[in-house]
Amino acid sequence: MSQKSTVDRQVTLPPLTSGPHRKRLGLISTVACLGGLLFGYDTGVTNGAEGPMAQDLGLNLIQLGVVISSLIFAAAVGALVCGRISDAWGRRKTIIMLAVLFFVGTLLVVFSPAPPEPGTFSLTGFAVLVCGRIMIGLAVGGASTVVPVYLAELAPFEIRGSITGRNELAIVIGQLSAFVMNAIIATSLGGIVDGVWRIMFSVSAVPAIALFIGMLRMPESPRWLTEKGRYGEALAVLESVRPAERAKAELREIEHVAVKEVEEHQIGLKAVLTNKWLRRIVLVGIGLSVTQQLTGINSVMYYGTRILEESGMSAQQAVLANIAFGVVAVIGGIIALCNMDRLDRRTTFIIGLSLTTTCHLLIGVAGMLLPEGNPARPIVILILVVAFVLSMQTFLNIAIWVWLAEIFPLHMRGLGIGVSVFFGWTMNGFLALYFPTLVGAVGISGSFFLFAGIGLLALLFVITQVPETRGRSLEDLEEDVSTGTIYHVVKPADAQHS
Template structure:
């Protein structure tokens, strides 16, 4: 079989050359990825801010849980809602809206009224705080869907993986920044400033302003413009991020696929509900998104210190060691970006799930073999959890977000990724909600053995169901997804490319 699928053979695009258009594309990705940076910072900041915040507002453990999980569940709604909004309103304008939500939500959190008496509950402060967290959550969910789609639609297919994957690198960089900033602020201002947690949250206002101002100067997605019939505008954008001949050729291909869809009435929600192949790809998208969360990665990023304390570390040791998770996440993200346009998506999924499942098993075994009080126990578990985070970030996280941004046809891209990520975020919320109870009930070993069993099922799902997307134009993928041809060529194509 040839390297490309049958639908690719009709696409004879001029080669991608170096030039000012590459720098322009790089700038666009940096600005858009501020949305990913905010996503990461706002999900990571509570890891160090929760204690002072609970004390300042007099929050119980249940109320603290509501504050933390409200962002996650709001993100599920934001992913679904704002993905759909981006289909109707445009990717660029939706990202500008996200910047506003990030900023206003941060203001609400920072200026939540404290209780008049120390360590007494403040109903007003709690209400304002949760409203702010919900607003930030809507923005986080929107960023998780719209930013990858925006980057995928602007990037040429040859480097689409590394361009789109930059957003996930920005997310883990944001989480690392949150861990480091929390430590620095706590050390330098903890004994000087009342309500030091407010400073920790306030830091995120700066990238929110940068995202808003930066996106005002960025272009709209050329594929979204084409779908709306704005062909001249689409060509003008493509000519800023492609060589001139390549821009014209790509626009012709985008127009051709759009015309075929209109002729076949394959547009809108009705088309999704009446096409078994589109329904199937949405179900697979949901599965891929949930698989990412069921590895337990966000349990580590949210409750890393708790895991390390359960393994035998002191609270201070756990806080410092927790920074290691953020560091290896960024290192893994850099390796993933290097490999993203070199390895097939399916290959990275299989390698990633094999490694993470092995790490889960080893953590479970170590928890059983090394009794509490054994000085080697916390060190071994720390090393294994670091290996798990590194495996996850190197082979799964970036690849999942890139795959989700690529797989859905243009007319339903925002809807498809929105539905998929909605289920991913919902699963994230439930795992985050019940993880402390799970660890308390069955211990570290039982918890990670459960993750390992889920990992085996996830491997079977990926091998049997998930189609390949690398080295294909979005238009070629669109044709094969809509007709079901992508399932017929997935395995032979993989065998040839690997």
């Protein structure tokens, strides 16, 4: 596709106006983002629940690592499998299935049998607990791929970044909710009620039920319906979230691309294997997903209390201070949503990686210059880790999920984001499993110096390999990704001012 035709096609779409359709789109995104809320709560709840759980069930460090990392590795599988399921079965039905997995997995965790004597180990209880964590992990991984795709396919291109990015904001709100609930439950019920960690985990059953009921009333993705030849249904959905003329124009564009794919036999895995540009974009997606994890953000979100205790805080101080990570993550998410449709994706990636790498270096230096026992050490490290989380959430987390949801062509969107997120979750799992060992071996300074070195490589990768996606329709991006033009194209907004 030429640069001129790219501009012309964008201009032909009728403008996006206000009206009841905007409220409908807002409602759909709110309900779907309950999947992100569950994602955040279920990954954040262990940051505070791990201690009481290990003590109650008699878990050693290896067994505790298995319990925590089992969710992460299962999420990698869930991302890969559910992406494919959503391509075949539909985005909406897949999200409903994920709500059931969230709920059943929570029940298994909460009701995992306790050992016969306090402090002893029960293999049965451990097995049920891990099975529940695996089930929740499959749901978390599925939600991480399907919900962003569902939102991206429903949103108009002008506000696609802020609509799709709401899911990542929901994730950090879920994590913050987990930190707050853990602190409240631990301080009010700790030492009074046995098994307080079960209460911490049980809270997530409520949004799981709400997600299930809510998605029963939500529409299917219009782009998925068009790919399946269900044009009437697709138009009805588009007319509920767009002005009437805009809905018809978008459907024509979506239909044109979908028909062209079928005619050229460019569908799914076969198309990826035979098209070098599709293979390249999948590799770039994998690289960006892995880059997100190698910043160490989830190591902080999973083991924040452990990092703070290592810096010199008491266990109770660490649990309370850990809430700060969740608070600044939400603040950063709100700032990111405000800028998502104003700043280019590449610009946000470059700013974000520059800031997070700087924070890594400063944390490493602080850990070296401030010896253990220095009263300033925990305060300085807390401030720097908070700055890291704020930088990450403001410029990287939301933008990366939005980019992954919009870059892949329709016929392989679930496959593309599923494969990318699979590798991201796998890296996340290894970090979750080995991060405590890493900190124990090389300390806080060594761990964050390692993250800083990786950050410099990631910055080079983004500058040289990641294409821009902001301000263009999914169909427009699709043609340029399939032909490789995406690596050379001028953005419509730029072209109009040149």
